[in-house]
Amino acid sequence: MMFYTNNRTNLSHSSVFNVTAATFERKQPLSSDIAVIMYTSGSTGIAKGVMISHSNIIASITGMAERIPNLSEEDTYIGYLPLAHVLELCAELVCISHGCRIGYSSPQTLADQSSKIKKGSRGDTTVLQPTLMAAVPEIMDRIYKNVMTKVEEMNSFQRTLFILAYNYKLEQLSKGYSTPLCDRFVFRKVRSLLGGRTRVLLSGGAPLSAATQRFMNVCLCCPVGQGYGLTETCGAGTICEYWDYSTGRVGGPLVCCEIKLKDWVEGGYRSTDKPHPRGEILIGGPNVTMGYYNLEAKKQEDFFVDENGQRWFYTGDIGEIHEDGCLKIIDRKKDLVKLQAGEYVSLGKVEAVLKNCPLVDNICVYANSDETYVIGFVVPNQKQLLALAGQHGIRGSWEELCNIKAMEELVLKVITEAALTAQLERFEVPRKICLSPDPWTPETGLVTDAFKLKRKELKTHYKDDIERMYGGK
Template structure:
């Protein structure tokens, strides 16, 4: 994605001359710096050379596979460290190897205040101090005491226990306690609604739940009457110490009090039942893009395999690394990422999307966000967050004066060319991109993207402006988050890399959708993932377990429902999804996911959901517009009104539709794939609205219900 310049020819020529002189002067020092940091051309190679390197090969030479990583051709890797086959052993190993190193960090809250906005809304703002750290030894002791305390409160091995809590250090301490004492941990998203929470707690028959004070008072308290088996609530916050007003039969405890109970000599001496690799470690409830959440049963050996596969793709991972944790720990991507860090002695500093950066919504103006203070070297992100960063920075670039903007564009394009040749640009990074890089703390060396496809424009932008590779991955809760991750030296876009060393991938013909493994130039079909990372199935849901099967060799497989194609170098590209396919009245098949992915690149679109009825002849769409871009468009055509009035304006709908149609044609969508009518949403879709999951995937059923009146209007009242 090259950026365009808009200067007169003479000035443009002058800038190009400056770039040529810069290239000439800096070539030798840049080359030497590249060699000293291990990023020389011999290691990376040119883009063309990188594209030829084999990442995976079909084992039997068949186009459908199975495909296996080149580094794992002889057999799938099954263990992270010798003998570390369960999560309690893994953490004990880390605590003994890195006892005094920082493990889990939380920022001190100095002050909180309410700030009134111009529109009358009140936002809570915080001023935060430094990170306070617990060492590996301290975390191990805390987890051991908590596990002992839970056992003293009647929690038994192999009996489920639930955690319903925001991402924070106490979440990981509680999880490690459960792993140590063989309490299967049922995880619930903090944004789930009351009925979904009650469903998960009743299905798993839990008697103990670990939660936070805020979630207890705002979510859990209202549904306690619907969860008759619940007896003990453990609150991770230290205050208050007494909890009156709860139903008879339910005891509420502070986590510190339970740890104190577990530390008593008579309880600490109690022998614990250690898990075996096949025992369930986690029952992970998906946030559910359709229907009620399903609980995925994940064994200790599944997680160890997933950690092994993903860690192999992160070069030089060691105790010197710092990871920032802010995504939901109830999501498999964040849980596995943090367990990888713990297994290698890294430190994890906690954050939230509202305090992540200096400009985040809860950070008081003039205060530092979490990335500025923590300066992480490792970070995971869902594409929605990366897309926001990209659009915010590009908006600021557009606001620059002509000279600044052209300098940025030339530097951007220059770096793209150097990356394609296999060279790094340390001086250019320092002079031009250092300020942008500082948005994530300035030390990030690896960004992992998962949860949804990442657009090519955003991936290129992160590569260039944040001066670090983006490892785009593919995995599901059912595969323990593991599937593929692109090699960090592979800067190609739109692909998710080759299979990890813990699994292999096959393609299954989907005749109805027109995808076959015999397709040219690339074999295509439904993606099947097999290996030790494939989970044990859905908890108490045999009807859904048909997506899992065991082959003649005893290997477990999962049918993902996603459509992929394998390229010559063994890289996988996600091209469609079976559930997103709709057949229009005239017989054309429309992939809603494909339409959305293409149109998300339009600057006017912050988010979009394509929709089609099988008894209709055209596609429609719900669009969350970019506020800045929509206001500019309205100003161009002299349309006035509040934000809500603009979004409800028929004239604005038509103008946005025109821009979207042009973007769709430029992206080479077929005419029948292009939305013919749209409606604009003044409110963004967040997990709190219930219209997207915690990983920001669209909840199509909820979106259809929410926009039912608009659907009827756009389809002429049918």
């Protein structure tokens, strides 16, 4: 390589250097070469490095793109999850492969009401007006609660009109009809929260509650479908068809993979169950990754190759398959705790139900197998908690209110009513709770970047409260 100065007036002072650079032969990567080592969230233990090959990525984005109608250069995608999250990586690669525009945001600047948006300024969705968006349930639950709080603050005429329009559209959607007048005159403001042009919204990363999914389908005036996949399957597994407005299901297998169920006798799930086969979900296909980096034993435990040479992954999630081939996630092996009296409690199921309570911003349910009941840690909604305290004449700072036993009891009463209304069993309902004045963010280390609970870290953080609630103190 030669470096030179262009000095025409005095060539004697020009600097000329001959530098010998090592030459490397350029090689195209093989489909089996590692493209990414992506670490799992570590929500249930130590994070594992998943080795993802180029062929895994191609298979995954091919399967995902087939479920998203009419992808084109006219689409704009808003990315706000970290690229270290497999959902975001695959979503952006799908967009790049179809020439879609991508605008980058963050959870703190997403909407006009987001925490890091100055009052009077516009959020990123308002400015960008995306047509495509991938979201985790935590973000959608926030939107749902914010809107429902505003509905409660409406005068009686506005609130009645909103509820009538909501129920009417819900009925029309179930029949396959659209409601252009309701969309224009009633739901336009809610739709504008995400820029007003969103045509497909995909939820992944954790189960989305039925109430939130119904609300999004109605008020955002676009299909809101759930998808299911893991880092170990390169994010691919299932995605709902865009015309499927049913709730609680994650759709059928993508074209890049197959799904089968394995009996889990200890949990009482079998593929012979009626009316729907149930069991641990196994995903197989070219999207199933190469295993864990430097964790051979764990790789042998979680992955296997069948007699046809196809790779499979044991997900640890429990599902049931409906008559139309759609999958529903009903449990998780690691989230299932057996109480002292023999009842099984699904922590994730209880949390998903209780997150719908307006008083709850976030919740972690905990159960010890040596005990007879469930407990919980709750991040309360500040506005709702202050209103509850005011109703009962309880005064104090935010920190003081969260540490007053009377407030714990009032919140527990509201949560219990919500749980029983949602038809949880008595043994599934937390008997004691503690209130956290501080929100759980990725910066605190108590949740992942996709806002999934880090149970091990939460257990350590609330160690003293656990002992108190279980009678140790």
